[in-house]
Amino acid sequence: MVKIRLQRVGTKKMPSYRLVVADSRAPRDGAFIGIIGHYNPLTEPKTIVIDEEKALYWLGQGAQPTATTTRLLSKLGIMQKFNTIKEKTWEKT
Template sequence: MAMKLRLTRMGCKKRPFYRIVAMNSETRRDGRALEYLGYYNPMVDPAEIKVDGDKVRAWLARGAEPTDTVRALLQKAGV
């Protein structure tokens, strides 16, 4: 069971925002997350990123693999 840090889409049509979550890699995109780690709102200028760094580091220590997009967002957030 591979764990991933990835985005789930929230918001309404044409107004998306995303939650950064930890979940099983086999779970569908908007499926049940194990833990919510932060959010990303691309609709404001500049884009808003908020991440709980301690939770992210804990999941990375457990072997969770971030997706490419989440990895880039974490680097922007300084985690």
């Protein structure tokens, strides 16, 4: 199964995260398929940068976001856009 999840980068006690698409069996900081954004919880306000086009593509391909990633995607409105797109495709069929 393909997941959208956070991959920790940065130094000790100064975490920063990449939002990556990876196989669920791969280690947290291991191999990944692609990078769709990054998240820095240490800046004020917290920095969240996500490529909306890539995120919607991978969600459409069946990638499952983790709980934290779902929260970040919802904060930027990407999950709402995906849900409306999904509803429209269901209405057509």
